[in-house]
Amino acid sequence: MSKNEQLTLEFPKPARVFNKQVFDYLYDYDSRVDLWYGGASSGKSAGVVQKVILKALGDWKIPRRFLILRKVGATVKDSIFEDFISRLTEWGLMPYAKVRNTDYRIKLSNGAEFIFKGLDNPEKIKSVKGISDVMMEEATEFTLDDFNQLDLRLRERKHPQKQIFIMFNPVSKANWVYKQFFERTDPDTKIHLSTYKDNKFLDDANRRRIEQLSETNGAYYKIYALGEFATLDKLIFPKYEKRLLRAGSDELKGVPSYFGLDF
Numbered sequence: 001m002s003k004n005e006q007l008t009l010e011f012p013k014p015a016r017v018f019n020k021q022v023f024d025y026l027y028d029y030d031s032r033v034d035l036w037y038g039g040a041s042s043g044k045s046a047g048v049v050q051k052v053i054l055k056a057l058g059d060w061k062i063p064r065r066f067l068i069l070r071k072v073g074a075t076v077k078d079s080i081f082e083d084f085i086s087r088l089t090e091w092g093l094m095p096y097a098k099v100r101n102t103d104y105r106i107k108l109s110n111g112a113e114f115i116f117k118g119l120d121n122p123e124k125i126k127s128v129k130g131i132s133d134v135m136m137e138e139a140t141e142f143t144l145d146d147f148n149q150l151d152l153r154l155r156e157r158k159h160p161q162k163q164i165f166i167m168f169n170p171v172s173k174a175n176w177v178y179k180q181f182f183e184r185t186d187p188d189t190k191i192h193l194s195t196y197k198d199n200k201f202l203d204d205a206n207r208r209r210i211e212q213l214s215e216t217n218g219a220y221y222k223i224y225a226l227g228e229f230a231t232l233d234k235l236i237f238p239k240y241e242k243r244l245l246r247a248g249s250d251e252l253k254g255v256p257s258y259f260g261l262d263f
């Protein structure tokens, strides 16, 4: 592998490789914040990883440097890092990638780098310089302050078309992502919504698992199947009946006790 060699990929049958919602924005680098939210298993992670790998392969004067984040470092390896390895393997790029399993870094032969970190160790993040793009996987785990700090980090002049990629399930309107990106409109943010129905690569078992939420938990169904923001007050007992019961009467017997915990 020579240094900084150009790498190109061709996809003669893109429909077999990409979901439509990803393919349509694959080379769209115009938005500062590229936000991907929606239901479970809609292909958000896989799609953004595809987009980011292709961005890394682009013809840039200075090789791109992606900071790929989870809030908690220990979760990086089995999630987003594995997603990158899967896509690089699928696309035959592993011979052109140097993978460092000790500190989770991948360097491509064109000089582009993916650096994986957890934000639970902010000091280590500060030492990473020259970042061109940031990815916040499961962004609802982060805070608004985390986002603002990262946004500031990305103000250096060096790289053109810097982007922050944000992925999450719409768990609650009380979460910072709702306030930041949905309560107001920001011209620098592009919002992509997807659900399991948009993911043609999903197997039947997982599809059924998501659909079954409609029978068990209405709030979860709303979040993980429909990809809609649910409000917290509906999360504990989604199905209940309101009825007046007289104390000491027979009506109270046979009513089971349920306890809910909110946090």
Ligand SMILES: Nc1ncnc2c1ncn2[C@@H]1O[C@H](COP(=O)(O)OP(=O)(O)O)[C@@H](O)[C@H]1O
Binding pocket: 017, 018, 019, 039, 040, 041, 042, 043, 044, 045, 046, 047, 199, 201, 202
């Ligand atoms: N373009 C794709 N090619 C192959 N598999 C895909 C593709 N997009 C999604 N998948 C698969 O579908 C499943 C769910 O996708 P994922 O990206 O994890 O969803 P999300 O991040 O929205 O929960 C994963 O097993 C993933 O590998």
Ligand SMILES: [Mg+2]
Binding pocket: 044, 045, 046, 167
């Ligand atoms: Mg995901």
